[in-house]
Amino acid sequence: MLAIGDMSFATKKAALEHFRAVLGRSKVGETIDGPDHGQLLALLNRHPDALAKIGVGVAHFIVDVAAFGSRCFVVVRADGSSTDWSYRTAVAGVGRSLLEEFLAAARFEIAPEMQAFKREYFDRYESGMAPCQTTGQMISIHDAHVDHQPPHTFRAICDRFLDDEKMVPSYEWLSAPADNQHSCRFTNETLRQRFIDLHRRLADLQIVEASVNISAGSYGYRSATKEEAQRGLFDDP
Template sequence: MYWLGPFEYPSKQALLDGLKEFLRKAPLGRIRNSEAIQKLHLLLALHPDAERKIGVGVDHFLIARNTLAGRGLRLVRTDGSEDSFSYKKCITGVAQSAHGKVCEALRFAVRPQLDSFRARLTYPVECAISHEMIVHPNDLHVDHSEPFWQLLAHFCRTHQIDLSSLETTGNGMNLALVDHSISDAFVEYHLKHAHLQPSRKSANLLKGGALPERVDQV
């Protein structure tokens, strides 16, 4: 698995493939979709030259035609200056960001709730996305009807928490927040507000994508 902040992907390659498809299909011009904008900010923070690219701060992102061929991503800073950036450089060979580790730690914290939901299911069970029947546990993905990233964003606003200020300890399945009070609060929040649903693994991946195709809508 690979996490881009709170967004989960099967691998780095899956994210790269999704971004390539996004650039191919999305309309040219300013990107206005809030989910797409959040993902691009997270990507840009991973760029090897992120500090210079970001400069005085990013006002918005564009999809523009490259000088030679194809399409590319551009950022427009708050002072009006522009620059291009490669999403490949943001992902390939770059270690997971501190923000990404925090999101992953919070996912691990609520994992028992997902496991409990999975254990209560009786097969066959209907996929909440494709409405096809899931006949075997190996084809099951426990999904959030409200995306995990939105649930996490609501939690942060409610509790006035800045994820970028938090620290993690451990690695792998033992990754956790240093401040257990925050992870405990999120576990409680997730228990009250998360709506879990069964989905086929293939349907869940198609639903997620790398970025929303309809970048012309907020």
């Protein structure tokens, strides 16, 4: 049982579904009020960076559009400043490791090419529906993920990059947490371009149904654990 404020959820998955629904029904830029406000405040207090996110105090919450069209919650503070925050991280109650931050940064850097690949695939089909390249099921672009085919899965490419560069994830070349950053990013342009070049050289991409990709996991060596799936570590950019 997971308690968040005066709410109780049987599982973390149930909590994620609840707050995903709040995110989905809230209009971008409008103040979230009523019961949703209190629920989000209780959830934010579970966030591992709650003190920094809350700052001088919470005035209200809004929904904003993050990188590449995804939605996120934003806390507007009493002094007018604001920052984004992840409801997934708050439900999990733990922050991402440096390795997970690196994986997020790597996904951020290749996201434009991944999205272009998806658009080009669906542009071939006038109906707007295209076949999942794993199941053959017709799907819309909104229900599709870009998948890395083995052996060069996304995680395998990331591991190869670290091996080639003989380095471990570090804030010396990754951005530290900051307001409204949305995602960790490469701060070293040379390393950023090397990763993009390696990905272009190795990645063999395909379009699959989102539920198939998330359930299989995109690390390649194994399926996503329940915790990793809940925290969004396998989401398509």
